[in-house]
Amino acid sequence: MTTTTDLPAVPAGLTARRPTEADHARVQATLGDWWGHLGGEFGDLQRALLLPRLFFQHMTDTSALVEDADGRVVAFLVGFLSPARPGTAYIHFVGIDPAARGGGLGRRLYEWFFALAADRDAREVRCIxxxxxxASVAFxxxxxxxxxxxxxxxxxIPVHSDYDGPGLDRVSFVRPLP
Ligand SMILES: CC(C)(COP(=O)(O)OP(=O)(O)OC[C@H]1O[C@@H](n2cnc3c(N)ncnc32)[C@H](O)[C@@H]1OP(=O)(O)O)[C@@H](O)C(=O)NCCC(=O)NCCS
Incomplete structure (x- = not known):
């Protein structure tokens, strides 16, 4: 069945689709530059390890990839519905090409995910x-x-010390869904 939440609405010239396993390396290649190498080499390594291939194998149904007319990756969102916490959806990673920021693409991907999650009976969305x-906190x-x-x-800014392991502090977000 086709619903309005099937794919994010994106501006003319861009196309959105579900990612596939073949996109794993392409998305990995964006992480360094798109995050501005925040945290140096350790930051780059952390982000690479936070986005292993399994997300492009098992979470594609609730994720989206945006490409331009030449097939370049412009944006992606990796999310899922919590298997253990019915009613909770989770956005694991989102990235927008720096050249495409500030034009509402991040908002479009999030609003698509909110609608998709609500369609599947989620009542809240979480992320860290x-x-x-x-910039992520502001967004x-x-x-x-x-x-x-x-x-x-x-x-x-409220910080959860050692949230993901020793020295890996995080900010935790939650948003109710209507
Ligand atoms: C954070 C990010 C996803 C935002 O994407 P974007 O397409 O530029 O965001 P949008 O243009 O859709 O902005 C949505 C809203 O957030 C606000 N916003 C976005 N980036 C912001 C920033 N750096 N500072 C302040 N506000 C910001 C916008 O003003 C806008 O507000 P409004 O719609 O109420 O007017 C993008 O900057 C990015 O990919 N950053 C690097 C990766 C990252 O940090 N990801 C998040 C952690 S996993």
Whole structure:
């Protein structure tokens, strides 16, 4: 059955589709530059390891990839419905080509995912980011996410120390779905 949540609506000249396993290396290749090598080599390595092939094998049904007319990757969103927590959806990774930022593409991908998740009976969406990624904190705040209280604050941002392991602090977001 086709529904309006099948694929994100994207501007003219771009196309959206579900990612496939063949997209894994192409998306991996964007991570360094698109994240501005935040955190140096360790940051680059962390991000690469956070997006293993399994997401392009098993989570493609709830993820999206946007390409331009030449087939270049312009944006992607990797998300899923929590298997263990019915009613919770999770956005694991989102990236927009720096040249395509500020034009609402991130918002379009998120709103598509919100609608898809709501269609599948999710009542909230969750995600996390690194405390150094202030652009991500600003974006998620604009997208209606609340920052969950942490165990400490850095520049007024609640931080969960060692959330993903020793020294791997995170900011945790949650947004209700209508
Ligand atoms: C964060 C990111 C996904 C935003 O994508 P984008 O396409 O530029 O975002 P949009 O243009 O759709 O902006 C949506 C809203 O967020 C706001 N926003 C986006 N980036 C922002 C920034 N750096 N600072 C402040 N606000 C920002 C916009 O002003 C807009 O607000 P509005 O719709 O209420 O007017 C993009 O900058 C990116 O890929 N960053 C690198 C990867 C990353 O950090 N991903 C998130 C963590 S996994």
């Amino acid at each position: 980011t690194g405390p150094a990624n202030r 998620h705040t604009r997208m209606g996410f609340a920052l969950e209280p942490g165990d400490r604050e850095v520049d007024d």
